[in-house]
Structure formats: structure tokens, C-alpha cells
Amino acid sequence: MDIKGKTVMVTGANGGIGGALVRALLGEGVAKVYAAARSTDTVADLVQGGDGRVVALQLDVTQSASVRGAAEQCRDVDLVMNNAGINRCVGFMGSSAMEDARLEMEVNYFGTLAMCREFAPVLASRGGGAIVNVCSIIGLVNLPVNGTYCASKAAGHSLLQGLRAELAPRGIRVIGVYPGPVDTKMTAGQEMPKATPDEVAAAILAGVEMGDEYIFPDPMSRHVHAMLEKDPRQVERDFGAMVGG
Numbered sequence: 001m002d003i004k005g006k007t008v009m010v011t012g013a014n015g016g017i018g019g020a021l022v023r024a025l026l027g028e029g030v031a032k033v034y035a036a037a038r039s040t041d042t043v044a045d046l047v048q049g050g051d052g053r054v055v056a057l058q059l060d061v062t063q064s065a066s067v068r069g070a071a072e073q074c075r076d077v078d079l080v081m082n083n084a085g086i087n088r089c090v091g092f093m094g095s096s097a098m099e100d101a102r103l104e105m106e107v108n109y110f111g112t113l114a115m116c117r118e119f120a121p122v123l124a125s126r127g128g129g130a131i132v133n134v135c136s137i138i139g140l141v142n143l144p145v146n147g148t149y150c151a152s153k154a155a156g157h158s159l160l161q162g163l164r165a166e167l168a169p170r171g172i173r174v175i176g177v178y179p180g181p182v183d184t185k186m187t188a189g190q191e192m193p194k195a196t197p198d199e200v201a202a203a204i205l206a207g208v209e210m211g212d213e214y215i216f217p218d219p220m221s222r223h224v225h226a227m228l229e230k231d232p233r234q235v236e237r238d239f240g241a242m243v244g245g
């Protein structure tokens with residue numbers, strides 16, 4: 001897909017990767033970006049820096065009326081980037097795991113599903129387009145310290161596989177993004193090598209332009225993906241050994 005001149009929806013636009021995506025899209029010459037956030041105040045800087053091309057949109061992906069309203073309002077979208085997500089950083093045996101797992105499923109899985117269901121007809125009415133779902137490399141192998149989050153991202157991975165087949169006849173491409181650790185609010189306080197949101201956003205747009213279906217946007221995600229291709233059981237054991245305290 002040639003991104004130049006397109007109209008794009010980015011969810012979680014006030015977050016680390018979301019904000020970087022909006023800025024990178026502007027740099028690629030998009031016609032318009034809907035910067036969707038739960039509070040539009042949080043994307044005021046993007047609107048200000050967007051030379052009239054950034055439109056703030058109130059959106060909570062867990063609220064069906066909010067998602068439906070967004071799809072009704074944004075009839076001119078060519079590319080939907082489902083980036084909103086949460087990570088409660090708990091294992092399955094954590095004291096709050098049931099509640100945290102449900103919250104993560106609500107945002108990461110059901111929220112993304114609702115967005116895809118509401119926006120697919122919008123894209124189809126314009127002759128096709130693309131949906132980019134930001135999954136995670138730990139949606140492909142469970143990292144137990146973030147166990148419930150990984151399960152929600154694994155559900156997201158399965159969602160995009162199924163959607164890819166269902167939406168292809170309507171001319172809609174479904175693209176999965178599988179980042180490793182990225183330096184955003186989500187990983188604040190976690191000491192480990194992290195990619196920058198800007199480098200991840202640039203790699204995502206390059207992958208969309210190239211026609212990739214799977215995008216591994218940083219060195220860690222590419223490394224883990226290569227290991228998963230070679231020996232998935234060994235990666236599971238290695239990640240399982242990182243159980244923590």
C-alpha cells in the first residue's frame with residue numbers, strides 16, 4: 001500500500017507507539033490521521049503539530065457505542081491501525097490475575113475485534129484498504145511474568161489470522177505487528193534493551209508499504225522470531241525460565 005495521500009485511523013494515539021505512528025504517517029504524506037484517544041486532550045500536541053491533517057477523536061475501544069460512533073464519523077478511512085493496548089504485568093497465579101486477565105482481554109482482544117468489525121465495512125465501501133493490528137512477540141510465546149497479557153495478545157494473533165482470510169475477498173489486507181520491548185509508558189521501570197517508538201513506527205510503515213503480512217519491527221522481535229522458527233519449544237523453555245520472583 002502506498003501510504004501517501006491516505007486517510008488513517010490510529011488508536012491509542014496518545015501512547016508511545018501511537019504518537020510515533022501519527023508523526024511517522026505525517027512524514028509519509030498522509031492526507032489525514034484520526035488520532036484516537038480516550039481523552040482528546042492527550043492528543044492536543046499531535047493536532048497542533050499536524051498542519052491541519054490530524055483530527056482528534058474520542059474513542060474507548062472497550063465501549064461498543066464509542067467504536068460504532070467512530071466508524072460512523074470516519075467514513076473516509078483507508079488504513080486502520082489498532083494500536084491501543086494494556087499490560088497489567090501479572091502472571092496467571094497473581095492475586096489479581098482474574099480481573100487483570102479480563103481487562104486485558106477487553107482492550108487487547110475484544111476492543112480490537114470490535115474495531116475490525118465496525119471498520120471493515122467502511123474499508124470495503126471504499127474498495128478495500130488495510131488493517132494493522134499491533135500484537136506482540138510475546139503473543140507468539142508466553143513470557144510468564146506477563147502471562148495474562150501474552151494470552152490476550154495470542155488471542156489477538158489468532159484474530160488477525162482469521163480476519164485475514166475473512167476479509168481478503170473484500171479487498172482488505174490484515175497485517176500483524178509483533179514488537180519486542182519498546183521504550184514507552186508500558187515498559188516504564190523495566191530494565192532491558194528497548195527499541196524506540198520512532199524506530200518501531202518507521203518499521204511498521206515500511207512493512208505496510210512493502211506489502212508484508214507479518215512485521216517484526218525491531219532487533220529483539222526479529223531475533224525471537226528467528227528462534228521461534230528454528231526451535232519453538234526451546235524458546236518456550238527459555239521464556240519459562242524467566243518466571244521472576
Ligand SMILES: NC(=O)c1ccc[n+]([C@@H]2O[C@H](COP(=O)([O-])OP(=O)(O)OC[C@H]3O[C@@H](n4cnc5c(N)ncnc54)[C@H](OP(=O)(O)O)[C@@H]3O)[C@@H](O)[C@H]2O)c1
Pocket residue numbers: 011012013014015016017018037038039059060061062083084085086087107111134135136137178179180181182183184185186187
Ligand atoms: N511497549 C512495548 O514494549 C510493547 C511491545 C509489544 C507490543 N506493544 C503493544 O503496542 C501497543 C501500544 O503500546 P505502547 O507501548 O505505546 O504503550 P502505551 O504508551 O501505554 O500506550 C497504550 C495506548 O493504549 C491506549 N488505551 C488503553 N486502553 C484503551 C482503551 N480502552 N481504549 C482506547 N485506548 C486505550 C492508551 O490510552 P490511555 O493513555 O488513555 O490509557 C495509550 O494511548 C499496545 O497494543 C501494546 O500492547 C507494546
